[in-house]
Amino acid sequence: MRLQERKLLIRNALLGLSICLGMVAANAMGWIESLERWCYDVRAQYCQYDQQPPTDQLIHLDIDDSTLQAIGAWPWPRQVLAEVIDELSLAKAKVIAMDVVFPEPQLPRLLQDTQDKLVKIEDDKLLAQALADSGKSLLSVAVDIQNANDNQAVLKHAATKLIENNLTITREDFEEQLRHSPVYRQIKNLAVNIDSLFIRVRQQVLFERSAALLKQHPGVDFLKAREMILPHLDINLIGGSPLINTLEKQFDRARSMHALHRYATPLSQIQQSAVRVQPQLPPIALLSESAMGAGFVTYLPDADGVVRSVSLAVYDGQKILPQLGLALACGYLGVHPRDIRFTDDHVEIPKPDGTVIMLPVREQQVKAVNRQIRYWYDVPWFGPADQWQYMYDPMRMQSMQHLPVDAVYRIARYHQQIATNNQQIDKAISIVLDDDAEHKLKLNPDLGRSYRNSQPDSNDSAARQAMVAKLKADDFVSAVYADFEKLKPEDLSSDDRYFRQALIDAYRAMDAGIEKNNQWEEQIVNARLKLKQQIAGKAVIIGWTGTAAIADFVQTSLHHKCPGVVVHGAIFNAILTNESWFGVHPSVNIIIILILGLAATILAARLSPIWALAGCLGISSLYLGFNGLVLFDKMNLIVEAASPILTVGLVWSGCTLNRFIVERTERARITRRFSSYVDPALVNYVINNPDTARLDGELKEMTVVFTDLAGFTTLSEKLRERTVPILNEYMGLMVPIIRNYSGYVNKFLGDGMMFFYAAPLDNPNHATDAVRTSLELQHAMIDFNRRLHQQDLPTVAVRIGISTGNMVVGDAGSEDASDYTVLGDSVNLGARLESANKYTGTAILINDTCKEHLGDTFLLRPVGKLQVVGKSESIMTWEPLCLFDNADERQQKIAALAKPIVDHFAAGDFDLCLAAISEYGDALGSDKFSQFYQRQCQRHMENPDDFNGCIVLEAK
Numbered sequence: 001m002r003l004q005e006r007k008l009l010i011r012n013a014l015l016g017l018s019i020c021l022g023m024v025a026a027n028a029m030g031w032i033e034s035l036e037r038w039c040y041d042v043r044a045q046y047c048q049y050d051q052q053p054p055t056d057q058l059i060h061l062d063i064d065d066s067t068l069q070a071i072g073a074w075p076w077p078r079q080v081l082a083e084v085i086d087e088l089s090l091a092k093a094k095v096i097a098m099d100v101v102f103p104e105p106q107l108p109r110l111l112q113d114t115q116d117k118l119v120k121i122e123d124d125k126l127l128a129q130a131l132a133d134s135g136k137s138l139l140s141v142a143v144d145i146q147n148a149n150d151n152q153a154v155l156k157h158a159a160t161k162l163i164e165n166n167l168t169i170t171r172e173d174f175e176e177q178l179r180h181s182p183v184y185r186q187i188k189n190l191a192v193n194i195d196s197l198f199i200r201v202r203q204q205v206l207f208e209r210s211a212a213l214l215k216q217h218p219g220v221d222f223l224k225a226r227e228m229i230l231p232h233l234d235i236n237l238i239g240g241s242p243l244i245n246t247l248e249k250q251f252d253r254a255r256s257m258h259a260l261h262r263y264a265t266p267l268s269q270i271q272q273s274a275v276r277v278q279p280q281l282p283p284i285a286l287l288s289e290s291a292m293g294a295g296f297v298t299y300l301p302d303a304d305g306v307v308r309s310v311s312l313a314v315y316d317g318q319k320i321l322p323q324l325g326l327a328l329a330c331g332y333l334g335v336h337p338r339d340i341r342f343t344d345d346h347v348e349i350p351k352p353d354g355t356v357i358m359l360p361v362r363e364q365q366v367k368a369v370n371r372q373i374r375y376w377y378d379v380p381w382f383g384p385a386d387q388w389q390y391m392y393d394p395m396r397m398q399s400m401q402h403l404p405v406d407a408v409y410r411i412a413r414y415h416q417q418i419a420t421n422n423q424q425i426d427k428a429i430s431i432v433l434d435d436d437a438e439h440k441l442k443l444n445p446d447l448g449r450s451y452r453n454s455q456p457d458s459n460d461s462a463a464r465q466a467m468v469a470k471l472k473a474d475d476f477v478s479a480v481y482a483d484f485e486k487l488k489p490e491d492l493s494s495d496d497r498y499f500r501q502a503l504i505d506a507y508r509a510m511d512a513g514i515e516k517n518n519q520w521e522e523q524i525v526n527a528r529l530k531l532k533q534q535i536a537g538k539a540v541i542i543g544w545t546g547t548a549a550i551a552d553f554v555q556t557s558l559h560h561k562c563p564g565v566v567v568h569g570a571i572f573n574a575i576l577t578n579e580s581w582f583g584v585h586p587s588v589n590i591i592i593i594l595i596l597g598l599a600a601t602i603l604a605a606r607l608s609p610i611w612a613l614a615g616c617l618g619i620s621s622l623y624l625g626f627n628g629l630v631l632f633d634k635m636n637l638i639v640e641a642a643s644p645i646l647t648v649g650l651v652w653s654g655c656t657l658n659r660f661i662v663e664r665t666e667r668a669r670i671t672r673r674f675s676s677y678v679d680p681a682l683v684n685y686v687i688n689n690p691d692t693a694r695l696d697g698e699l700k701e702m703t704v705v706f707t708d709l710a711g712f713t714t715l716s717e718k719l720r721e722r723t724v725p726i727l728n729e730y731m732g733l734m735v736p737i738i739r740n741y742s743g744y745v746n747k748f749l750g751d752g753m754m755f756f757y758a759a760p761l762d763n764p765n766h767a768t769d770a771v772r773t774s775l776e777l778q779h780a781m782i783d784f785n786r787r788l789h790q791q792d793l794p795t796v797a798v799r800i801g802i803s804t805g806n807m808v809v810g811d812a813g814s815e816d817a818s819d820y821t822v823l824g825d826s827v828n829l830g831a832r833l834e835s836a837n838k839y840t841g842t843a844i845l846i847n848d849t850c851k852e853h854l855g856d857t858f859l860l861r862p863v864g865k866l867q868v869v870g871k872s873e874s875i876m877t878w879e880p881l882c883l884f885d886n887a888d889e890r891q892q893k894i895a896a897l898a899k900p901i902v903d904h905f906a907a908g909d910f911d912l913c914l915a916a917i918s919e920y921g922d923a924l925g926s927d928k929f930s931q932f933y934q935r936q937c938q939r940h941m942e943n944p945d946d947f948n949g950c951i952v953l954e955a956k
Contacts, residue, residue: 008662009605012655016601019654020594023647025591027640030365035642037302042556043641045385047628054392055576057332057538058569060402061088062545063100067406078106078123083412084405084542089134090528092536095305095331097138097324099297099543099565102127103281115305115757128290138327139294141260142281142313148371155192159201167205167230168243174198199246204278206247208317210254215318218258225251255285257316263293263337264319270342274315275373291887292331295566297325299554303367307554307567312347312361312375323377324541325571326359332356332539332576342375349575357575360582378581378638379567380574381558388559388566405542408531414524419458421513421520426455428509429467431502432477442501443477461517468510481507539572541565581636582869589640596623597647604655616652618643697810702759703770703850704803704827705743706834707734707777708752711796718793726788727751733784734798737776741769746821752834756822759809767804767853771880774800774844775858799843801834803827804850825871832868833877836953840866840877841928848876859887861895862902863929865950874950893923901933906949908939 026032053339061084063074069081081098088096109121131137153277158181163169169177175194209229213220226233226247233243241667257279267273277296282288297313301305312323322330322337326347329338334352341348347359364376383391389399433448434440447470471477484500494502506584543565544552559566574580596619603615623644629638709715709730716723731748736746738755742763747754757766777798785795811818826849833845840863851860858880865874881891898921904913914937917930924930940947 008659009663012605012658013598013601015654015658016597016651020597020601020647022591023450023597023643023650024590027593027643028586032643032646034304035646036640037304037306039641040308040638041306041557043628043632046380047633048382049629050634051382052577052579053394055573056392056401057576058392058401059093059538059540059574060536060545060565061405061408061540062402062563062565063543064404065546067404067409068546070406071409072871075106077121078102078127079121080409080412081542082123082126083415084128084408085127085134085137087408087411087528087531088535088540089130089136089325091534093136093534094537095136095138095292095328095539097140097295097328097331097539097541097568099140099324099541099568101140101142101281101297102283102287103142105284105286124286128286131287131290131292135292136331137291138263138324138331139260139283139287140297140324141257141279141294141321142284143277143296143298143316143321144280145275145277145298145300145314145369145371145373147369154202155197155716158596159197160205163198163202165203167202168233168934171195171198182927184616201621202243203246203250205252206250210247210251211257211318214254214258222248222251252285252836253279253282256282256288257318259285259288260291260294261319261320264321265313265337265340265342266319267315269277269338269340270313270320271344272374274313274320274342274375275311275371277314277316277321279316285539293327293337295327295568296321297324297568299564299567300366300368300373301554305555307379307556307562309376309378310363310567310571311373312377312571313342323568323571325568326575328539328541328568329572329575332572343732344374347375347377350458357578357589358580359575360580362583377571378583379556379570380579380581380636381556381570382573382579383558385558387561388562391566391570398713402545403534411524411527411531414520414527415459418461418517418520421516422461422464423456425464425468425510425513425517428506428513429464429471431506432471439502441499441506443480443503444471444474447471447474457812461514461521465514465517468514471510472507506763507907519552541568541572543568579636581632581638583638589643592623592639592644593647596620596644597651600648600651601655602693604652604659609656609659612652616648620648697808698759698814699806699808700758701766701805702756702765702807702809702822702826703853704754704756704807704822705770705774706749706752706754706801706831708718708749708799708834709796710799710838711794712751714794714795715788716784729787730784733780734777737780738773741773741776743769743773754831756809759822760820767802767850768857769804770804771844771846771854771858774802775880775882778843792895797843799834800845801830801832802844802846802850803830803833804847804853805829814874828870829868829875832870832953833866836866836868836877839953840864840879841930842879844880845877846880848878851876851878854880856884857893858882859884859891861898864902864933865906867950867952869953874948874952897923898929901930905933905937905951908940908947908949913937 023032068074081100085096106123109123110118111121112118125270131139150304160173160176162174162177166173171194178194206229210225213225213228217224220228226244227245230243233241251283260282277298280298283291283294288294298314299310301307302309310323312326313320315321320337320342322340325336326340330340330349333349335349339350341350342361343365345361349357349359351357361375361377363372363374365371366373366376383393384396387396389402390396392401393399429451430436430448431440433442433444433451435442435445435448451467472481481503484496484503487496487500489497489500494956543563545563553561554564554567556567557563560887562696599619600612600616603612603619605613607615624641627639627641715726719726730751731753734753735745738753741757743755743757744759744763745753745755757763757770763769777800781796781798788795803826805824807824807826808824809822810820812821812823813819826847829847833847836845837843842861842863845863847858854860859882860878861881863877863879866872866877881887881895889894898914900916901913901920904910904916913933917934917937920930936951
């Protein structure tokens with residue numbers, strides 16, 4: 001592993017670990033709760049492959065829409081529920097729970113009996129009697145859990161103190177004393193309603209006083225309680241004083257809770273106290289004293305409004321109240337709540353057979369009330385999403401274990417039909433026998449009076465059937481009926497015709513009523529038999545499922561709208577099937593976060609981003625499958641899913657970003673470093689084309705340039721060790737000019753350079769750019785020589801050779817040591833042209849191919865056909881003097897006067913050539929170029945046989 005890779009691995013490992021630790025901290029602070037809740041719901045909905053079948057020992061008796069339509073709008077007379085409970089008891093229901101609150105007494109009703117007399121119906125007593133006869137019925141209590149961040153807590157405390165010190169304080173005195181207290185400013189700031197505060201606090205104080213009194217004197221009645229709680233209150237105010245009325249209601253409320261404590265858990269059975277609550281809506285005392293017990297039905301949803309968990313126990317100041325689902329399960333199992341044991345992490349239910357059911361619980365911060373709630377239990381949901389009716393069907397296709405209340409109350413309606421028929425039978429009997437009205441037949445008044453005096457129950461059809469048989473067996477009555485039946489109406493007087501018809505109608509009414517009663521009795525027998533088959537030995541819970549506004553619906557992990565009674569049923573099912581969801585210790589979640597995060601770190605550090613992403617997706621998929629199907633579905637463990645997956649995603653993102661930053665930084669560093677050895681054009685090309693391991697040879701037309709410093713040898717002899725800085729200064733001037741025109745600096749040849757154009761990137765103007773570069777290099781030498789002169793150093797000149805032609809460009813060398821360069825005759829020609837400048841007296845020499853690419857851009861001086869060393873053929877050469885548009889008069893003369901010299905020489909007219917040289921010297925003065933041609937003319941004039949139209953250079 002290279003050092004750079006090792007550094008990147010260490011950095012990514014530290015970054016990944018930091019992200020993991022940050023995720024652990026974020027998870028502990030609750031920042032990921034919303035994602036965890038979403039994952040919780042997804043698992044609850046889709047991971048139900050290994051669940052046990054739901055219990056078949058629970059029947060939901062639903063107050064549904066069909067029941068409301070059949071019985072009538074709520075509230076019903078409580079006699080209806082009394083009759084339902086009576087029928088459930090007859091059907092041998094093992095325990096009955098009512099998820100319905102009865103916080104207020106129901107006023108008596110007046111109904112007419114069979115004799116048209118008004119009868120008072122006391123519904124509360126009827127329901128209480130049904131509860132008492134059942135002996136196994138549970139009621140519901142709605143409790144209030146105070147918000148821990150109640151900004152009125154100090155205010156309520158001050159108000160409570162005032163009322164506790166004087167229970168008879170008036171509302172005016174209460175406000176006056178508050179005005180002089182330090183909390184009055186808070187009343188104004190919070191815009192508190194004084195009347196509401198006074199009423200609420202007084203109710204609570206009176207309730208607490210009543211509860212404390214009942215605890216000391218359980219059998220005390222209201223009158224005695226009034227004397228003990230309000231000893232100085234005028235007795236004549238009873239029945240009219242608001243204070244007395246409030247005390248009466250709160251005393252009944254305290255009586256109710258005192259009675260319900262029979263079915264509660266003492267504090268000795270609990271390790272740590274449950275959350276303190278106020279009984280907000282307990283049943284009226286009459287019902288509580290008749291029922292077996294009660295359970296609380298208050299829910300605390302999560303921050304998103306979804307009910308996922310419930311508290312299994314609350315503390316009302318005296319006893320521990322069980323949740324209704326827990327109370328129902330205890331009633332079914334035959335376990336009294338006083339035997340339940342509450343520990344920090346379990347609720348233990350000891351069954352009569354000696355086994356113990358363990359329900360996992362925990363302490364949870366609940367934002368709805370901003371407090372820690374103990375004995376928090378995750379509701380183990382089951383069944384299809386948004387189809388709570390199908391929860392108990394293993395196939396999830398139809399409603400099972402749900403009955404409408406009307407299916408039971410139908411039996412009571414049958415009884416009502418029998419009572420109606422019996423009323424008609426009683427009227428018919430009275431018409432035949434009695435003499436108390438003119439329209440009656442008076443056939444046996446004594447028998448009629450005897451029947452009236454011992455009137456049977458309105459539903460006693462057997463007694464009426466016996467009475468009808470007795471009536472028909474009477475000799476006189478039967479004789480009269482037989483005589484009238486034989487006679488024809490037209491043979492009778494009008495009075496006899498009326499008598500005859502009334503007697504026959506009464507007989508028919510009695511027979512029809514008895515026949516209908518027999519039918520209804522058969523219906524009752526069949527309905528009771530069916531009901532018994534459905535619920536005998538099972539638990540029954542009555543609750544709202546209808547869509548009426550009064551119904552309580554909650555959102556759960558499975559249902560957007562779920563009746564609250566279904567939540568209690570789910571808890572009951574969990575207890576009976578022993579199928580609870582267990583939370584894991586927080587350290588388990590931390591370990592999983594660290595393991596997955598470090599695995600993602602290794603992948604991101606060792607693999608490319610795409611492969612690392614694929615690996616992270618694979619890890620995440622495997623973990624989600626393992627979490628949902630194994631841990632959750634098979635093992636019933638709730639292990640966090642969102643935070644580990646989020647950790648993997650953040651680790652991959654962070655490490656990939658870190659790799660990108662590090663690689664970009666390293667790339668820039670390498671680029672800067674490499675560019676000092678290799679031309680940046682090649683560096684950028686390789687970086688932008690990383691898949692190109694080698695730059696294979698390519699034949700293309702290019703322009704190559706060679707330069708050399710004339711006079712540098714003299715300079716270096718004088719400078720010695722100071723030569724390198726001067727040379728670096730020179731190169732520092734030249735290289736930027738070359739690169740400015742897209743030239744690629746290939747080699748530094750001592751005091752010379754080799755650079756070329758059109759590679760690695762194409763450049764159609766390679767020849768023009770090469771000449772422009774060369775002219776600018778010549779111009780830059782002016783300032784360079786000025787600085788040398790200022791240092792008393794000899795000046796230098798740059799010679800340049802430019803060759804355009806086909807060349808091979810690419811990597812040259814071995815696999816592990818190569819050089820990006822150009823090869824070919826055209827390259828060698830460029831080097832020879834640079835050397836030829838020494839002889840021709842020129843600064844720049846270009847070949848004719850280069851000249852063809854230039855057009856009219858530059859002013860060129862013809863130099864002649866040269867045969868350089870190593871070449872068998874001559875080439876026409878030129879010297880670029882300047883841009884054509886920038887040429888001055890002297891430069892124009894140089895180009896113009898050089899042309900006849902070159903032309904005459906090439907034609908072999910040496911005399912004319914010498915004449916042209918003389919003209920050139922007269923106009924411009926003798927220079928190295930004219931002297932070079934003068935020597936060539938003289939040599940060939942002495943040896944004419946050697947001339948072939950070109951100048952042969954015998955030295956480099």
